[in-house]
Amino acid sequence: MKQQIVLDEIVNKRGRRVDGFINYGQKPDMSHYQIPVIIVEGGHPGKTLLIDAAMHGDETEGSEAIIKLAAELENMEFNGTFVGVPALNMEAFACISRATLTDGFNLNRIFPGTKDKYITHYLAAEYMERVVSHVDAVINMHGGGDVLHLEPLAAYVPSEGEDDEVSRLSQGMAEAFNVKYLWCQQNLPFDGITSLEYKKAFGIPTIIPEVGSQCSRFVNRERDVDICYRGMKNVMAYFGMIPPTGDKPVEHKIHIELNYLHARNGGIQKLCKRENEIVEEGETLGVIHDMFGNQVEELKAPFPGVVIGYWSVPVIRPGDWWSLYGRILKKE
Numbered sequence: 001m002k003q004q005i006v007l008d009e010i011v012n013k014r015g016r017r018v019d020g021f022i023n024y025g026q027k028p029d030m031s032h033y034q035i036p037v038i039i040v041e042g043g044h045p046g047k048t049l050l051i052d053a054a055m056h057g058d059e060t061e062g063s064e065a066i067i068k069l070a071a072e073l074e075n076m077e078f079n080g081t082f083v084g085v086p087a088l089n090m091e092a093f094a095c096i097s098r099a100t101l102t103d104g105f106n107l108n109r110i111f112p113g114t115k116d117k118y119i120t121h122y123l124a125a126e127y128m129e130r131v132v133s134h135v136d137a138v139i140n141m142h143g144g145g146d147v148l149h150l151e152p153l154a155a156y157v158p159s160e161g162e163d164d165e166v167s168r169l170s171q172g173m174a175e176a177f178n179v180k181y182l183w184c185q186q187n188l189p190f191d192g193i194t195s196l197e198y199k200k201a202f203g204i205p206t207i208i209p210e211v212g213s214q215c216s217r218f219v220n221r222e223r224d225v226d227i228c229y230r231g232m233k234n235v236m237a238y239f240g241m242i243p244p245t246g247d248k249p250v251e252h253k254i255h256i257e258l259n260y261l262h263a264r265n266g267g268i269q270k271l272c273k274r275e276n277e278i279v280e281e282g283e284t285l286g287v288i289h290d291m292f293g294n295q296v297e298e299l300k301a302p303f304p305g306v307v308i309g310y311w312s313v314p315v316i317r318p319g320d321w322w323s324l325y326g327r328i329l330k331k332e
């Protein structure tokens, strides 16, 4: 059995379930930065699957799903081990903030981290060493959080060749997760993210689902948590940890290349195309007006595609992600 995660503090031990914390960095008030960890052993040999959420502290649909799934798993036998981390960046989560407040870093840009820089780098390094190195696969949950909207999407790592087993498994996990949009991160505009760094360091597959946002929380919070929860179970079934869930596959899945279109100016933005709309090249996606009502920017679709998400609050600043726009690669 691969899983050998050691917790610094155990707060609950019940049957095959253990809840506790990994501590890193003692604070001036003598408390520690902590990673909350739930470990449920299934009682039979199998894969160790890590599912974490709220590495961006305002993206919490996955957190609720992890809590729900752990409660269910502790009362059943299954193959392998479930490791749940409902709030990976606890400081950001506690402050309902995307980034770590102490140092301002975005955790999903600084992997693999290091123990001799800022607290977010320390978190990444400690997590890699003490949790990720002990698992067989990872679901790293994200969402639109407080300022973006994103339609349910599962991202996986691009293949580096025919014998790239890690990418094959990652794609299999993404397809099993069962949401409408699939993105293979072939054009990823950032460095230091979980999926690619875990592949490099440990040769394990990761997917990054994006589910829910402040836009849908008012009326569809339960629906979005349920999409996460079902997706997680479908991936467990993909690895043979539980029997097939019987979930009907989402119809008309779309494989996309996700593009982050930034605003060049700030002001009050208005969206001209909404989620799931199919758009022709040159059509207007949104406009920005200044405080006197003058239009300062218009965003035109750079190619034919589909709107996956957008900046979801009225005020936008220069550089913000205005449109999350998908080039359609394949429709199923």
Ligand SMILES: [Zn+2]
Residues within 6 Å of the ligand: 056, 059, 141, 142, 143
């Ligand atoms: Zn995120």
